[in-house]
Structure formats: C-alpha cells, structure tokens
Amino acid sequence: MTAKKKASKKKAAAKGPAGSTPAPARAQRGADGVYPETQILSRNFGVEDSWTLAVAREQGAYTMLEKALATMTPAQVVEEVKTSRLRGRGGAGFPTGVKWGFIPQDSKKTKYLVLNADESEPGTFKDRYLMELDPHLVLEGCLLCAYATGLDVIYIYIRGEYPLSITRMEGAIEEARQAGYLGKNILGKQGFTVEAHVHPGAGAYICGEETGMLESLEGKRGHPRIKPPFPAVEGAFGCPTVINNVETLAHVPCIIEFGGAWFAGLGIQPDPANPRALGSSGTKLMGVSGDVKNPGVWEFEFGITLRELIYDYAGGPLDGRKVKAVIPGGLSMPVLTAGELDVPMGYDALQKVGSGLGTATAIVMDDACDMVEACENIAHFFADESCGQCTPCREGCHWMEKIFARIKAGEGTPKDLDLLEHLFVNIEGRTICALADAAVWPLRSILRKFRHEFLAQMPGQSDPALPAGSAAVGAR
Amino acid sequence: MSAFEASAPAAPPVPASFPPKELRQACDEIVARYPTRMAACLPVLHLAQKHFGGWISPEVEAGVAAYLEVSDSHIRGLLTFYAMFNTRPSGRHEVWVCRTLTCWLRGAAGLRRTALAKAGVDRCGVESPDGRFLVKDMECLGLCEVAPAVFIDGAPHTEVTTESLEQLMDACE
Ligand SMILES: Cc1cc2nc3c(=O)[nH]c(=O)nc-3n(C[C@H](O)[C@H](O)[C@H](O)COP(=O)(O)O)c2cc1C
Numbered sequence: 309m310t311a312k313k314k315a316s317k318k319k320a321a322a323k324g325p326a327g328s329t330p331a332p333a334r335a336q337r338g339a340d341g342v343y344p345e346t347q348i349l350s351r352n353f354g355v356e357d358s359w360t361l362a363v364a365r366e367q368g369a370y371t372m373l374e375k376a377l378a379t380m381t382p383a384q385v386v387e388e389v390k391t392s393r394l395r396g397r398g399g400a401g402f403p404t405g406v407k408w409g410f411i412p413q414d415s416k417k418t419k420y421l422v423l424n425a426d427e428s429e430p431g432t433f434k435d436r437y438l439m440e441l442d443p444h445l446v447l448e449g450c451l452l453c454a455y456a457t458g459l460d461v462i463y464i465y466i467r468g469e470y471p472l473s474i475t476r477m478e479g480a481i482e483e484a485r486q487a488g489y490l491g492k493n494i495l496g497k498q499g500f501t502v503e504a505h506v507h508p509g510a511g512a513y514i515c516g517e518e519t520g521m522l523e524s525l526e527g528k529r530g531h532p533r534i535k536p537p538f539p540a541v542e543g544a545f546g547c548p549t550v551i552n553n554v555e556t557l558a559h560v561p562c563i564i565e566f567g568g569a570w571f572a573g574l575g576i577q578p579d580p581a582n583p584r585a586l587g588s589s590g591t592k593l594m595g596v597s598g599d600v601k602n603p604g605v606w607e608f609e610f611g612i613t614l615r616e617l618i619y620d621y622a623g624g625p626l627d628g629r630k631v632k633a634v635i636p637g638g639l640s641m642p643v644l645t646a647g648e649l650d651v652p653m654g655y656d657a658l659q660k661v662g663s664g665l666g667t668a669t670a671i672v673m674d675d676a677c678d679m680v681e682a683c684e685n686i687a688h689f690f691a692d693e694s695c696g697q698c699t700p701c702r703e704g705c706h707w708m709e710k711i712f713a714r715i716k717a718g719e720g721t722p723k724d725l726d727l728l729e730h731l732f733v734n735i736e737g738r739t740i741c742a743l744a745d746a747a748v749w750p751l752r753s754i755l756r757k758f759r760h761e762f763l764a765q766m767p768g769q770s771d772p773a774l775p776a777g778s779a780a781v782g783a784r
Numbered sequence: 785m786s787a788f789e790a791s792a793p794a795a796p797p798v799p800a801s802f803p804p805k806e807l808r809q810a811c812d813e814i815v816a817r818y819p820t821r822m823a824a825c826l827p828v829l830h831l832a833q834k835h836f837g838g839w840i841s842p843e844v845e846a847g848v849a850a851y852l853e854v855s856d857s858h859i860r861g862l863l864t865f866y867a868m869f870n871t872r873p874s875g876r877h878e879v880w881v882c883r884t885l886t887c888w889l890r891g892a893a894g895l896r897r898t899a900l901a902k903a904g905v906d907r908c909g910v911e912s913p914d915g916r917f918l919v920k921d922m923e924c925l926g927l928c929e930v931a932p933a934v935f936i937d938g939a940p941h942t943e944v945t946t947e948s949l950e951q952l953m954d955a956c957e
C-alpha cells in the first residue's frame with residue numbers, strides 16, 4: 309500500500325444516483341482565513357476498498373458514462389469539456405477539449421487513447437493516488453474520452469516503478485470488462501466498442517513526453533518525435549491518438565455530472581485583456597515534498613497560494629529551519645524564493661512571476677540546502693534522463709553537471725557562471741523536446757537568484773555580505 | 785543509461801528457447817494486445833527478467849528477439865535504455881535507492897552510502913561479491929511525499945533511515 313492518505317479520516321458519503329447530489333460550491337477562505345480543501349476528484353480517497361468496482365459503484369462510478377451514452381452525442385461531450393475550459397494536468401496545460409477536437413472524425417484508421425500515467429516528474433506523485441485509490445474514476449474518464457472522440461483502444465502507460473498502480477488499474481480493467489463497461493457495444497450502445505490495456509514502462513523519464521511515450525508503447529527506445537505530425541493525426545502505430553494525463557481525464561466524469569459551466573466557474577477565470585491567459589478552471593491535486601513537516605497531496609480549487617499550500621497544509625518548514633527556495637510544480641520549473649510565495653497556484657499566475665504550474669507539486673528547499681549541490685543533483689537527473697538524440701541536451705546536461713561538481717569541489721571561478729549562462733542559451737529551445745528546456749529552467753533560476761552561494765564556494769570570491777555559514781551548510 | 789561494454793563477445797549467443805512453457809500463455813496474451821509484435825517488447829522483457837533471475841542474458845535477449853521478430857540489437861537497445869532492465873547478473877536482491885532532489889533533501893545520500901557498504905561494493909550497478917545484492921541509483925520513484933524512498937525486490941519502502949535500511953538489507957537472504 310503506497311498511497312499515504314489511504315487511511316484518511318474523511319468518509320465520503322455515498323453519492324447516490326446521477327444528478328441526486330448538488331454541484332459542489334466554490335471554495336471560500338473561512339473565518340480563520342484558511343483556504344479549504346475540496347473533495348471532487350479525491351472524494352473516494354478515504355473510502356474503504358475504494359478501488360473495487362463494488363464500492364466504486366456505490367459511489368456512483370460509471371453513472372456519468374451511462375448518462376453520456378444515453379443522453380449526449382459524442383460532439384456534445386466534447387463541447388461540454390470545451391466549455392469547462394479544462395486544461396491538461398500533465399504539465400503543459402493545453403486545453404483538453406481543443407485537443408480532442410483535433411482527432412479526425414473521417415479517418416478509417418483505428419484510433420487510440422494513450423493515457424499518460426508515466427508520472428516520472430520528480431516531486432510528483434498525484435496520479436499515483438488516483439490510480440491506487442480510484443482506478444474506476446480514471447477508467448470512466450478514459451471511456452468518456454473514447455466516446456467523445458470515437459476511439460477504439462485505450463493504452464494506459466504506467467511507469468514500471470508503480471507496481472500497485474499497475475495492479476489496481478489492471479484489476480479495474482478486468483472488473484469493468486466483466487461488468488460490460490469495456491468490450492463490444494458497451495452498455496448496449498451499438499458500435500461503442502473499446503478495449504483497454506495497461507502498458508508498463510521500464511524506467512525512463514523521457515517516456516512521459518508524449519511522443520517519447522508513443523515510441524515506447526511501440527516497443528522502442530523512448531526517443532521523442534519531431535512534430536508535426538501531431539499525435540492527433542499520426543500518433544500510436546501511425547494512427548490518430550489522444551494523449552492525456554491521468555488527472556486530466558479523471559476530471560471528465562464530474563464535468564459531465566455538473567456541467568462544463570460549473571467547472572469553468574471554479575478556480576481562476578481567464579483574463580479577457582490577455583488572450584493567452586486561459587484561466588485555471590476547476591480543481592487540482594496539489595502536493596508538497598521536501599523540507600516540510602507534513603508532505604502530502606490535497607485537492608484544491610485553483611487559487612490557493614503557494615505559501616498557504618506550504619504553511620497551512622504541508623506544515624511549514626522543519627523546526628528551526630526557514631524556507632529558502634521552492635520549485636512550484638515538479639523539478640522542471642523555475643525556482644521561487646521564500647519572498648515569492650504569495651502567488652496563487654494557477655497556470656497564468658505562476659507564469660506571470662516567471663515560473664510555471666507544472667504538475668502543481670512543489671519541492672521545498674530550506675536554509676540547510678546548499679544550492680550548488682542542489683544544482684548538481686538536478687543537472688544529474690536531466691543528464692541521466694536525456695534520451696541522447698539532440699547534442700545540446702545530451703552533451704549540455706552533462707557539462708552543466710560537471711561544472712556544478714567543479715564549483716562544489718572548490719575549483720570553480722566566476723567564469724564558470726558565464727559558461728553556464730552560455731550553455732543555457734545554447735540548450736534552451738534548440739532541441740526536439742522540452743526536456744532540455746526543463747533542465748535549463750530550474751538551474752538558471754537558481755543560479756540567478758542564489759548567485760552569492762556559487763561565488764561563496766569559489767576560492768577568493770566569498771561574499772562579505774553573506775551571513776556566516778549560510779552557504780555550504782548541509783553536508784547531505 | 786549504461787556504460788559501454790568493455791569487451792566484445794567471442795561468439796554470437798545461442799538463443800534461449802523463448803517463451804518457456806511457464807510464460808507461454810502470458811506472453812501470447814501480451815502480444816495479442818498490440819497491432820505489432822514489437823510493441824510487446826517491454827511487457828515481455830519484464831516477464832523474462834523476472835523469470836530468468838533478475839537479468840537478461842545475451843541468450844535470453846536473442847530468444848526474446850526471435851519470439852518478437854525483432855533484431856537482437858533492438859532488444860539490446862531497449863535493455864540499455866530503460867533503467868529497470870539489467871544486462872548483468874543482478875544479485876539475489878535488487879536495492880534501488882532514489883537519488884533525486886526530494887529524497888536527496890531527506891537524506892538519500894546517506895542511504896546510498898549505507899546500501900553500498902552493506903553490499904560491500906564501491907559503486908552502484910555492480911553485483912556484490914557474494915552475489916547477494918545489486919544496488920542501483922534510481923531517479924525519482926514517485927514516493928516523494930514519503931521520502932526518502934527505497935525499493936527492495938520491487939517492493940517500496942518509505943521514510944527510510946540508515947538504520948531501517950540496514951535492517952531491511954539484513955533481512956535479505
Ligand atoms: C520531459 C517531459 C516529461 C513529461 N512527463 C510527463 C509525465 O510524466 N506525465 C504527464 O502526464 N505528462 C508528462 N509530460 C507532458 C506530456 O508531454 C503531455 O503534454 C501530456 O501528457 C499531455 O496531457 P495533458 O494535456 O492531459 O496534460 C512530459 C513532458 C516532457 C517534455
């Protein structure tokens with residue numbers, strides 16, 4: 309059992325038949341000023357045996373599939389998701405309904421859904437909760453996507469290091485098949501025939517990148533493809549393919565239940581003055597790990613600030629320590645300092661402060677963290693996980709790691725910082741996929757915001773303004 | 785990903801007969817899920833590695849390649865790309881220590897030292913001299929909220945300390 313909150317205190321009330329429960333209202337800070345948790349996606353997390361079909365059905369599993377099949381056309385489902393303004397939860401935030409609209413409806417080819425359950429982004433563990441604790445919700449979301457876009461086969465690509473997720477999703481598929489939610493003419497709907505399979509990964513971060521994932525699904529090394537062609541037209545096995553994150557599709561049943569307009573009313577609205585600020589509608593599983601008292605994952609409406617998330621839910625820093633730096637969403641986003649935490653968790657707000665929502669799972673580093681070593685650790689990750697196709701990424705990530713190691717060993721000079729800046733420019737935006745950018749963003753932001761720590765470790769460069777012992781503290 | 789092999793083999797491997805009868809049904813079922821045989825590579829290699837003692841020898845590699853109608857080199861390409869596969873004997877117990885940022889913040893470097901000392905080796909990725917352990921440096925295992933994380937023989941252990949890791953490894957045969 310790996311989901312930490314398995315024995316959570318809350319006991320979800322049985323949901324009853326579709327339409328019998330009122331739509332959850334907007335979150336409001338209470339009299340105590342605390343931003344409340346929401347339980348929409350996570351409503352079954354505390355329920356005993358929530359992953360079995362029998363229990364999931366008591367909680368209303370598959371009633372939204374029934375509703376859609378009985379009362380909605382596929383185009384109406386796509387419209388509802390467009391109205392909801394649901395954006396991808398895998399990191400890039402692409403509007404889900406728009407993505408579904410790209411699937412050619414006149415194609416005679418088999419169409420695929422590849423569910424991105426690779427979840428290899430460091431600091432990220434939210435999809436694991438969904439797959440371990442509510443696999444039928446995940447599957448219902450997949451089936452609604454399949455109905456909406458006319459798909460034939462679902463592959464659920466789960467990282468190999470998630471044995472319990474694999475077991476639970478395989479179990480859910482088997483139960484669903486026996487109950488008639490998968491297979492031929494699902495729930496008696498003529499022509500709605502869908503199969504689902506789990507495909508296990510084998511330990512490679514890059515297989516979370518959508519086209520790396522397709523290669524891996526096809527039995528190859530996970531080398532991302534040059535786009536176009538886009539997967540919607542030419543994806544798995546050369547056929548039209550939808551790729552969505554686990555959490556993205558797990559939102560779809562509640563959008564069908566309460567309506568796209570309800571979902572769009574939750575969270576942060578788009579900015580009419582800025583066409584690129586698409587808003588952050590709905591709720592999100594958000595997590596915190598690292599140097600905090602109470603790491604974990606919770607569901608919130610978009611809008612809680614990073615500071616509230618860290619202090620009110622993750623318990624704040626360990627005793628006697630101070631927060632120094634936070635990466636707000638996985639490892640692949642620019643870092644924020646302790647003074648920059650009053651930013652709402654949302655796609656546009658975090659972008660505005662020079663970072664990004666990413667996977668909305670923050671990694672907290674406290675004042676015992678040596679930023680040079682942290683950079684070496686981060687650069688090692690990307691060097692290790694680069695697929696090796698692009699020279700700037702393959703060579704550049706290793707170079708960056710070596711430069712940080714050199715500085716750590718006390719052999720760095722200020723020229724090394726210029727060299728790093730030169731590398732950043734020659735890596736970012738010059739590769740097939742975004743892994744290389746993902747390496748540059750945290751490293752460059754740490755270097756710029758904590759430059760004094762790098763200088764302090766260089767012979768003859770120590771910064772007199774620096775409080776004693778504030779660098780090179782934590783021999784981890 | 786793995787380093788270059790030091791020496792070239794003396795002769796081509798004799799392909800193992802694959803799948804063995806215990807795996808035949810499972811492998812055939814896996815192949816049936818996909819439009820191409822190649823797509824079955826990863827799940828079939830997982831089964832093969834488990835069945836053949838935790839690693840894929842050149843003989844098994846050739847056997848899987850023949851079964852899935854791909855080249856030996858295609859399989860080798862996969863084995864060296866994906867961190868979960870081993871191309872050398874992997875000891876009776878495989879210990880994965882997460883090294884990525886959150887676990888590192890929570891003490892993973894100490895766990896790595898402990899694991900290597902217990903195994904009696906000076907680096908990750910080599911079998912211990914007594915054949916008991918293979919310690920592997922792994923990237924984020926997705927258990928960051930209960931870091932630091934270690935897997936032993938595929939089973940997750942969380943909030944691991946140097947003491948609890950010693951106990952866990954002592955309990956391994
Ligand atoms: C290096 C890299 C790793 C990624 N890893 C993941 C991942 O583990 N899980 C995920 O859902 N998306 C990951 N993504 C994002 C996917 O490429 C893709 O945008 C996403 O799966 C689309 O689904 P969504 O629109 O529902 O978010 C990754 C992207 C990159 C560049």
Ligand code: SF4
Nearest residue numbers: 695697698701739741
């Ligand atoms: S950027 Fe890196 S990971 Fe992405 S395709 Fe190029 S080499 Fe591979």
Ligand code: FES
Nearest residue numbers: 882887925927928
């Ligand atoms: S960093 Fe170790 S499990 Fe995520």
